[in-house]
Amino acid sequence: MKCGVVVFPGSNCDHDVYHVLKHVLGQEVEFLWHQETNLHSCELVVLPGGFSYGDYLRAGAVAALSPIMSAVKEHAANGGLLLGICNGFQILLEAGLLPGAMRRNRDLRFQCEDVLVQVERNDLPFTRRYEIGQVLRMPIAHSEGNYTDSVSGIESLEAAGQVVLRYVDEEARRVDDANVNGSANSIAGICNADGNVMAMMPHPERCAEEVLCNTDGLSVFSAVVEVASEPARASL
Amino acid sequence: MKARVIVYPREEILDPQGKAICEALGRVGFHEVEEVRAGKSFDIELAVDSRREAEKRLNSMCESLLANTVIEDYEVQVFDGEAP
Numbered sequence: 001m002k003c004g005v006v007v008f009p010g011s012n013c014d015h016d017v018y019h020v021l022k023h024v025l026g027q028e029v030e031f032l033w034h035q036e037t038n039l040h041s042c043e044l045v046v047l048p049g050g051f052s053y054g055d056y057l058r059a060g061a062v063a064a065l066s067p068i069m070s071a072v073k074e075h076a077a078n079g080g081l082l083l084g085i086c087n088g089f090q091i092l093l094e095a096g097l098l099p100g101a102m103r104r105n106r107d108l109r110f111q112c113e114d115v116l117v118q119v120e121r122n123d124l125p126f127t128r129r130y131e132i133g134q135v136l137r138m139p140i141a142h143s144e145g146n147y148t149d150s151v152s153g154i155e156s157l158e159a160a161g162q163v164v165l166r167y168v169d170e171e172a173r174r175v176d177d178a179n180v181n182g183s184a185n186s187i188a189g190i191c192n193a194d195g196n197v198m199a200m201m202p203h204p205e206r207c208a209e210e211v212l213c214n215t216d217g218l219s220v221f222s223a224v225v226e227v228a229s230e231p232a233r234a235s236l
Numbered sequence: 237m238k239a240r241v242i243v244y245p246r247e248e249i250l251d252p253q254g255k256a257i258c259e260a261l262g263r264v265g266f267h268e269v270e271e272v273r274a275g276k277s278f279d280i281e282l283a284v285d286s287r288r289e290a291e292k293r294l295n296s297m298c299e300s301l302l303a304n305t306v307i308e309d310y311e312v313q314v315f316d317g318e319a320p
Contacts, residue, residue, distance in 0.1 A: 057302070062301075093306075100306060101307045103251075104253055108253065108256055146252070148249060148250075148307060150248075182250075182252070
């Protein structure tokens with residue numbers, strides 16, 4: 001599967017994603033510079049974490065207007081697989097590819113820690129290797145992951161089943177203490193209506209190898225690779 | 237033409253920064269402060285011929301980049317002379 005990792009000035013998880021796709025999963029991967037205007041026929045496009053444009057103005061706001069984003073939007077509109085992680089999530093919101101917005105974390109802190117998230121959808125190309133209700137441990141590292149939208153926006157997101165991951169505690173309960181950044185309804189990851197675009201605040205690429213003592217994130221990538229190898233993929 | 241754009245969190249959106257500033261003001265004796273909403277302002281110079289055109293372009297700038305209208309409102313001020 002040909003994968004592309006978009007690099008904005010200030011991206012800093014681009015090499016981690018590249019490493020997992022190429023060296024852990026043996027896929028063909030290339031970096032796509034933000035000034036480019038085409039995606040080199042990549043089937044999976046990842047917007048990685050980092051601080052694109054130094055988070056100037058709002059996290060992801062300037063990156064969302066990069067030249068490559070027109071091609072990314074076209075890719076998504078054509079059913080192409082698109083994954084945003086952390087800053088990538090923020091960029092997808094700013095680009096209007098997913099609904100909602102990010103505010104500063106509730107406690108105004110940069111939070112860098114392991115969190116627990118529960119899987120609510122396993123019919124997506126990115127989550128089909130998980131069970132519904134499965135709790136994953138993944139690291140987060142962000143200041144602006146406090147997901148929000150208008151009341152009607154959150155309602156329609158929930159009604160459409162577009163919440164993929166939620167912050168939970170050890171007993172898989174959705175409690176305020178486990179909602180690390182104060183996100184509306186403990187939302188940690190969402191997808192678009194068609195399910196080909198997904199974004200999440202936790203970093204699956206940072207927990208995708210035994211050597212890191214946590215492989216909970218590997219299935220996000222291995223699932224996509226698996227989907228791409230199936231002939232039925234065309235029907236997505 | 238000189239202009240100022242003010243962007244601030246929408247009323248219904250909880251503003252964690254404003255809340256922290258409000259509490260800090262209370263700690264230094266400004267107990268009368270009941271609410272703070274923290275925003276941003278942009279001083280912009282435009283090469284346009286009319287005030288109307290400036291307002292139109294600035295509104296469009298807010299919609300496309302300067303404000304995220306999911307969580308923020310904005311106000312556009314165009315000045316005839318120097319910005320105050």
